[in-house]
Amino acid sequence: MTYAPEWDVIIVGGGPAGNKAAQEFAKKKMSVLVIDRKAQIGPPKRCGEGLSTRWIKLGGQEPHPRWALQEITSTMLIAPNGKKIKIDTSKTGQTGYIIERSQWEKMEAGRAIRLGAKYMLKALVTGVIKDGGRVTGVKVSREGNEEEYRCKLLIACDGVDSMVGRYAGLHTAMPLTECDSGYQYEMANVPIDDPKCMELYFGKDVAPRGYVWVFPKGKDVANVGIGIAGTDGETAKSYLDRWLEKHGDRFSKASVTEINAGVIPITKPVDEFVGDGIMLVGDSARMVNPIHGGGMGAALEAAAIAAKVGARAVKAGDTSKKALKPYHDKWNKVRGEEFARILRVRHFVEKLDDEQFNLFVDLVEQKKLDPRLFVELGHGRGLVDIAKILVKASPAAAKFAMSFIK
Amino acid sequence: MPAEVNRSKCMICGGCVSVCPVQALELRENVLYVDTKKCIDCGNCEKVCPAGAIKVVKK
Numbered sequence: 402m403t404y405a406p407e408w409d410v411i412i413v414g415g416g417p418a419g420n421k422a423a424q425e426f427a428k429k430k431m432s433v434l435v436i437d438r439k440a441q442i443g444p445p446k447r448c449g450e451g452l453s454t455r456w457i458k459l460g461g462q463e464p465h466p467r468w469a470l471q472e473i474t475s476t477m478l479i480a481p482n483g484k485k486i487k488i489d490t491s492k493t494g495q496t497g498y499i500i501e502r503s504q505w506e507k508m509e510a511g512r513a514i515r516l517g518a519k520y521m522l523k524a525l526v527t528g529v530i531k532d533g534g535r536v537t538g539v540k541v542s543r544e545g546n547e548e549e550y551r552c553k554l555l556i557a558c559d560g561v562d563s564m565v566g567r568y569a570g571l572h573t574a575m576p577l578t579e580c581d582s583g584y585q586y587e588m589a590n591v592p593i594d595d596p597k598c599m600e601l602y603f604g605k606d607v608a609p610r611g612y613v614w615v616f617p618k619g620k621d622v623a624n625v626g627i628g629i630a631g632t633d634g635e636t637a638k639s640y641l642d643r644w645l646e647k648h649g650d651r652f653s654k655a656s657v658t659e660i661n662a663g664v665i666p667i668t669k670p671v672d673e674f675v676g677d678g679i680m681l682v683g684d685s686a687r688m689v690n691p692i693h694g695g696g697m698g699a700a701l702e703a704a705a706i707a708a709k710v711g712a713r714a715v716k717a718g719d720t721s722k723k724a725l726k727p728y729h730d731k732w733n734k735v736r737g738e739e740f741a742r743i744l745r746v747r748h749f750v751e752k753l754d755d756e757q758f759n760l761f762v763d764l765v766e767q768k769k770l771d772p773r774l775f776v777e778l779g780h781g782r783g784l785v786d787i788a789k790i791l792v793k794a795s796p797a798a799a800k801f802a803m804s805f806i807k
Numbered sequence: 808m809p810a811e812v813n814r815s816k817c818m819i820c821g822g823c824v825s826v827c828p829v830q831a832l833e834l835r836e837n838v839l840y841v842d843t844k845k846c847i848d849c850g851n852c853e854k855v856c857p858a859g860a861i862k863v864v865k866k
Contacts, residue, residue, distance in 0.1 A: 664822030
């Protein structure tokens with residue numbers, strides 16, 4: 402297959418961010434080339450596949466039966482002592498789906514292609530081309546050939562292990578302390594009490610600085626996975642295997658249909674996600690919700706903003722960093738600032754030991770703490786409210802509570 | 808000694824690439840490559856790998 406040497410927009414990475422960006426640029430009549438290093442759009446996934454309904458509906462989409470496999474309307478938190486809190490999030494309109502990413506991503510790519518975007522697969526971007534400091538294209542290794550493609554604007558949607566951002570000098574390696582290590586088994590024949598409920602297990606020995614999740618993909622299929630601190634001495638796999646052994650009764654008749662692994666940015670986004678002729682979107686910019694590690698929603702939202710600003714810049718003939726900066730500013734306003742708040746909550750929650758976690762659950766049981774406050778924590782709010790409840794609860798809790806309001 | 812990949816454990820997830828400070832690791836479609844001349848034995852890759860598939864043998 403041959404491709405034109407010049408494009409309005411080249412997008413590196415055909416994942417959630419890349420497909421969405423491709424659609425939005427193509428809608429604005431830009432010529433768009435999406436380059437992916439894999440021989441297929443989609444697998445392997447580095448993801449628990451949970452996506453909020455609000456992100457699915459972004460841009461007027463509806464959940465589709467081919468990929469929106471299981472609606473989720475409640476969350477169960479399981480404390481280190483085994484006690485459970487079930488939170489019905491549908492009442493506040495917060496629902497989501499566990500999706501089949503492989504199907505979703507191919508359908509999204511198809512939409513981009515019908516809007517006019519072209520896709521180049523099994524092609525590795527090995528460098529960027531610059532002209533007087535501005536990015537003007539990419540070097541690509543494809544079928545054993547070294548090729549060059551030029552563009553007015555380069556969008557780097559190349560994921561957690563993004564190299565394009567580094568080639569363009571926009572960021573460096575992720576600090577080990579600012580990422581989580583994840584492993585997951587997709588399993589069939591798993592007994593699930595309520596398929597509309599996702600389960601999150603916490604504890605120092607369960608998942609240091611993270612959690613184990615059971616995300617139902619149907620009545621008896623689930624993604625069973627774990628995220629742990631990137632700095633932990635043991636592997637995510639070993640923690641997950643141990644947890645599965647401990648819950649052996651439940652999983653005795655289940656078995657594995659897929660294994661996944663990945664590293665999740667749990668940090669603030671990269672400082673600069675625009676440069677002369679280039680924009681970063683999604684995991685490549687480390688746009689991940691720091692409390693639950695979800696990145697698909699942030700990627701979709703950022704891609705739409707990037708395309709709006711980027712298309713305007715291409716049409717005006719100016720894709721300098723200055724012309725692209727409104728993307729950076731807008732994203733920070735609608736999402737970045739919230740993620741920064743959530744990161745502060747995260748740093749606090751990380752310091753909780755099992756005893757303190759168990760205390761929260763006891764207070765919920767005694768009806769002294771509304772479990773919906775945990776949902777608020779997920780948005781970076783509610784620390785002070787929780788602190789006030791703790792202060793009233795007991796002297797021991799009060800001391801711990803004061804550390805919330807620092 | 809530079810980082811070594813155990814290919815029977817490697818999940819091709821790219822996590823190691825994301826934390827390598829010197830770009831000594833590269834993930835192409837199905838294989839992780841180690842540039843042994845660039846590797847500085849920092850051990851970030853070994854610590855973060857979810858599957859324990861990459862190890863640095865410190866001098």
